Amino acid sequence: MLLLLRILLFLILLAVFLLLAALLRTLSISPTAAKTAAPPPEDPRRARQYGEVLSAMLRMETVSVKGQEDFSKFAAFQESLHPLFPHIFSRCEIAHPGEGLLIRLPARGEPAGEPILLMSHHDVVPAQAEDWRHGAFSGDIDADGVVWGRGAVDTKGALFCELQALEELIAAGWQPEKDVYIASGCTEEWGGPGAQATVQWLQARGVRLGMLLDEGGMILPDPIAGVQGRYCMVGALEKGSGSVRLVARGKGGHASTPPRNSPLVRLGRLMDDLERHSPFRAELTPVIREMFGRLAPNADFGFKYILTNLWLFGPLVRRLLPRLVPLAGSMLQTTCAFTMAGGSEAANVLPREAWVTANLRFCPHQDDQASLRALRQRAERFDVEVQVLSAGKPCPPVDVHGAPFRLLEETAARIYPGYDVVPYAMTANTDARFYTGICDHCLRFAPIEITQAQYASIHSVNECLNTTALPPAVDFYKQLLQDYCARIDL
Numbered sequence: 001m002l003l004l005l006r007i008l009l010f011l012i013l014l015a016v017f018l019l020l021a022a023l024l025r026t027l028s029i030s031p032t033a034a035k036t037a038a039p040p041p042e043d044p045r046r047a048r049q050y051g052e053v054l055s056a057m058l059r060m061e062t063v064s065v066k067g068q069e070d071f072s073k074f075a076a077f078q079e080s081l082h083p084l085f086p087h088i089f090s091r092c093e094i095a096h097p098g099e100g101l102l103i104r105l106p107a108r109g110e111p112a113g114e115p116i117l118l119m120s121h122h123d124v125v126p127a128q129a130e131d132w133r134h135g136a137f138s139g140d141i142d143a144d145g146v147v148w149g150r151g152a153v154d155t156k157g158a159l160f161c162e163l164q165a166l167e168e169l170i171a172a173g174w175q176p177e178k179d180v181y182i183a184s185g186c187t188e189e190w191g192g193p194g195a196q197a198t199v200q201w202l203q204a205r206g207v208r209l210g211m212l213l214d215e216g217g218m219i220l221p222d223p224i225a226g227v228q229g230r231y232c233m234v235g236a237l238e239k240g241s242g243s244v245r246l247v248a249r250g251k252g253g254h255a256s257t258p259p260r261n262s263p264l265v266r267l268g269r270l271m272d273d274l275e276r277h278s279p280f281r282a283e284l285t286p287v288i289r290e291m292f293g294r295l296a297p298n299a300d301f302g303f304k305y306i307l308t309n310l311w312l313f314g315p316l317v318r319r320l321l322p323r324l325v326p327l328a329g330s331m332l333q334t335t336c337a338f339t340m341a342g343g344s345e346a347a348n349v350l351p352r353e354a355w356v357t358a359n360l361r362f363c364p365h366q367d368d369q370a371s372l373r374a375l376r377q378r379a380e381r382f383d384v385e386v387q388v389l390s391a392g393k394p395c396p397p398v399d400v401h402g403a404p405f406r407l408l409e410e411t412a413a414r415i416y417p418g419y420d421v422v423p424y425a426m427t428a429n430t431d432a433r434f435y436t437g438i439c440d441h442c443l444r445f446a447p448i449e450i451t452q453a454q455y456a457s458i459h460s461v462n463e464c465l466n467t468t469a470l471p472p473a474v475d476f477y478k479q480l481l482q483d484y485c486a487r488i489d490l
Helices: 002-027 044-058 072-084 086-091 156-171 194-204 263-276 286-298 301-307 310-324 368-380 403-415 431-435 452-456 467-486
Strands: 093-095 101-105 116-121 146-148 180-185 211-221 230-238 240-249 335-342 353-362 385-391 420-426 442-449 464-466
Touching (some): 002 301, 044 072, 044 156, 086 156, 101 156, 116 156, 156 467, 180 194, 211 420, 211 452, 230 286, 263 335, 263 368, 286 301, 286 310, 368 385, 442 467, 452 464, 464 467
Parallel strands (some): 116 211, 211 442, 230 420
Antiparallel strands (some): 146 464, 240 385
């Protein structure tokens, strides 16, 4: 008995010591400049000028749908860019792989290293125009200098900034030491073949990229609950995506004599079980640890206490975060979302077969095949078959300590002083995923500062962008291109 008491006392003292050590570590970390950083000074003249050009781009309806065959409106959009960016289209090489747009500014003389590629897309999702404060394709600029229209954030705004940056550099007589590419596809919104066609075009010419910058994260204030400050959120990895059909079978029959454990009931029990007890493994991968480590200094004390001491609270975070904060939790593990369902075609008939479709997003530490095995093992308990409709592998993580990521950090520090750069895991898909075979540094970031409301407008109504956010974003791309091409370590 005395030995047990001694062991218990030792464990209590050890726990107190660990908690005190964690507290001291937390208190030793001061907030960063991002907590009180101010936006760059506004440039009203450039903001008005840039806003008018973006407005013209937004007024062109470029909705894309799966299986589209008529690309004429995208060709018209691309043609409309010629008078807006005359130096680009008179100086650069232009190609149209996959009906998209690919621009190449050749290096002067022999290239001094691998090229850089800026990416975006000019296709957009449909819009319910009647629900918008301004027309979905109006391109209106209101009295507050906000430009409205589908694609303002996703992603004609970024495309404008990329093109404007290159236009201004060419107009100033810039001749890069390395090749510079800008790619803009028109099938991104439905995962079409445009990006693959561009990759094939580059591969056929032996091009391997040193750095790629696509859509993904942007500049957000207070990016997650409990964290204050301004942050450049950079997607450093991208989850894979896939869909499955979960099928349960039975004998059917009349609904007046229902059996127990019918197909729909088994599906319901499986869905409930998957939601309550995920079969997918949550992990604090290096990218996620880096994200939490960079957010921690400006977090509320309780959150900071946990994030600063993942060495102690890591198991707790892995277990609870997916349940308490779904957005952050989705970065830690494969997710499963139920999207469609079917059963009997009559209200009084039991189905012989019922089904539910689920969309999965695969994490690198438990890829598509491993996640599907875990799902099948769980489904077998409920006598449910898993039919794979599609499965895409997750992208490999980018080295956040590598030279391209450091260059992005340096550029952000020059254009957005005080802002912190934070890597994170992309849970949605981008065209960048098709480039991992020809580029080891596919970063997903558009250097445009937006509000939480503007972030929420993506694929929703009232998509808009502050024109004052455009000048610093153009300056970011200009600085990045010049520094990348001048550096010998890239």
